[in-house]
Amino acid sequence: MNISEFAKEAGVSVSAVSRYFNDGYLSDDKRALIEAAIERTGYVPSYSARMVRSKVTKLVGVILPKLSSESIARITEGIGEVLGEEGFELLLVNTSNDYNREISSLELFRQNRVDGVILLAGVITDLHRSLLAKMRVPTIIVGQKLKGFNCVCHNDLGASYNMTKLMLDKGAKRPAFIGANPEDMAAGKDRRVGFEKAVLDAGLTLDPRFCEIARFSMDSGYEKAKHLFSGREKPDCLFCATDNIAAGAMLYCRENSIRIPEDLMIGAVGDSRFDRVLYVPLSSVHLHYKTAGREGAKMLLSEMKKTSEVHRIVQLEYDVIERESTNRIG
Amino acid sequence: MNISEFAKEAGVSVSAVSRYFNDGYLSDDKRALIEAAIERTGYVPSYSARMVRSKVTKLVGVILPKLSSESIARITEGIGEVLGEEGFELLLVNTSNDYNREISSLELFRQNRVDGVILLAGVITDLHRSLLAKMRVPTIIVGQKLKGFNCVCHNDLGASYNMTKLMLDKGAKRPAFIGANPEDMAAGKDRRVGFEKAVLDAGLTLDPRFCEIARFSMDSGYEKAKHLFSGREKPDCLFCATDNIAAGAMLYCRENSIRIPEDLMIGAVGDSRFDRVLYVPLSSVHLHYKTAGREGAKMLLSEMKKTSEVHRIVQLEYDVIERESTNRIG
């Protein structure tokens, strides 16, 4: 059933029906007629047709590197909450960390497909930048700082600095690091810089043999921990860029009777739900992922309303959560 | 730029352009002209306009109760993989376990918004059933068996039966159960029935004081474990409907010096990634979530192609993964 059939059924004009579903500039009796007819027929206007003329899709494209990650899931939940309230729906693209899919999704959304875009990316390349600059719809980046664009991000540097400091303050002298891809400015580079700064501020030196780069997985954390402990010199504290990496490293420790925190303190960033039920409850830094998603969505909403082109970067703070894995008396 | 401007730019007719993007019934020289013009202008046809006429949205609605759950994220990843290959995109609705949002999303998708729907639901009510029966687009249910509808589900009964049996075979005599909402036929009812069957088959009796119903969270698992151990009689093995519940229960055990597996064996269903790094590595049953998503998506694709109305229920099998939490010598 289309609008004109429905209008006939309701005994009103096509324009009246259209108004009913839009600005509402309509008398009460017509409104009643239309509502009665909706009740009878279950008529719902076609979204697609509406889009053609009004250029409004009520869709927001969300590009993410994977779904099965607690942090990303929480960000996405936050996004969905805020946008859902405003009647928007999420068009989700999971790029599976595939660079090409990320680019092609941006290309797709750059066109007329959605009213706005939220990008959760790890590594931002020049190609990303140039595509982002050419976006015709408002676009928000969550989880990374990118000058000249609208971003919601975390204080990764502060988080890693303070977690590392926590361990050093307890007397650790041989700090080790398992980080992520440094091309990822947030989880990779910033968390490394924070670690390094804390080490230097404590008057210690950085030992390159105690620095590893892992992928975002437990297995990778396990492997890197193995490598860390393969040398003669052993670290006495370990900062991991993510909880998953830390969990993997912890597994290696258990298998090799490295006591936590007695022999090795471990701290990480992320505060995953499983941290407190790990082999040894893991000290970690809570980042406000869901809030980041909500803030990103709010920022997008305001961008979609106004026409101004002011770019903002919002940085959320963090909470250091101490658990047993760093609970050593200095 | 619209199709007629573009056609002019390319020096061909509007029809030629339309054919280029659709059936491709076109001569090679026109095709070349169009391709050259695309190169120059970056023209992309409007999805919205295309939808109006062709009634094809290339969108699949996915309704899920939450995002930050490993099982759901994995199912959704599987769905995205398969549908992405076929050029479909996912319109995601996170209902946050809100019954009304579930219903209203079904209502929304029942109309002309998407080409197909995949529903991941816990509790299916009569209202769900009647809405599902009235769907005008192909719809697949993942994670639940529902007669008369297309479903991809797990063998929850077999999974819980065998996990329980594993523990009873090792000599446990006082089995306890922490389950989920029994209105959830899969994770709630079937997993309970499997547990009960295993207990009865082992010649034991069901002790109602050893049966708890939890929500899908660690905290809830913790609370229910506390309640289980509050009586005089203590269980010697515990089956939990999900890994999260088990992790919470394990936390209670640690705090109260209940040794695992010596005093209490624990087994669960789900095989979450964190199982092996828990306080005590958790025995669990691996369900093929991602495969379920993939199969659901394939089923949807075949439903969208054909017009027949044959309903199938596909049940996936499972793998029992034994770890330390049940590693007791009977």
Add this chain to the structure above:
DNA sequence: CTTTTTTGTGATACCGCTTTCACATCGTAC
């Protein structure tokens, strides 16, 4: 009582594309 404004209304052009249709062209069969 006229003029102006407000409020409500339906006809109709239009959004950007797809589909239908009538027709032109070409190669092949008879």
Add this chain to the structure above:
DNA sequence: GTACGATGTGAAAGCGGTATCACAAAAAAG
């Protein structure tokens, strides 16, 4: 040489809505 199907083509009629507009009726202002 004619008949025929296969292939290719552009004009134009939709698809189901929204935006614009002219205009009527009622209310407010003068």
